[in-house]
Amino acid sequence: MAMEAPAYDTVSWFQIGTDDSEGAQSFYGGLFGWKFTLDPDSDGYDLIGYPGSTAPSGGIAHTAGGAENHAMFLVLVKDVKAACAQAEKLGGKVAVEPTTAASGLVFAYLHDPAGNRFGVFTPPPVPA
Incomplete structure (x- = not known):
């Protein structure tokens, strides 16, 4: 089945920042059954997957x-x-x-008028 x-x-995408x-x-693994793997492209970042999911x-x-x-939360956009x-x-x-990022992913963090922080991103280019 193609994703x-x-x-x-x-x-x-969503991100949890923690020390x-x-x-x-x-906590999140016990609460929701989430699985974690080290991001091979970024030191100090763990990818979160759901049970039954094929991608983080x-x-x-x-x-x-x-x-x-x-x-x-982060929103996928065409142009950051x-x-x-x-x-x-x-x-x-x-x-x-x-x-x-080194992978080609482009992101920015924003605040809405009320001060809530969120992100926008475009994924890295798909290799030909």
Whole structure:
């Protein structure tokens, strides 16, 4: 069975940031049955999969040194820079400017007008 790609402008990833990744894995694994694997492309990031899923749907970012623990959703968009500009036009703020990961994934973190933090991203290009 082929996995269908998420639609643009939908929540298609979530991230939990914690300075206790083992504790988070124990909690969420025990509560929901989630499974965790180390992200081969990013040190300090664990991928989250659901029982029966064929691909990860979220991640745990290892925070340290005063970084804030968090839980947030990320929306798949066609153009991260354009989404940032539109968010600002609508009263939001860019918290982390568009960033390109080594894999080619592009992401940014935003605040809505009420101060809620969320992210937008485009996946890395698919190799030909």
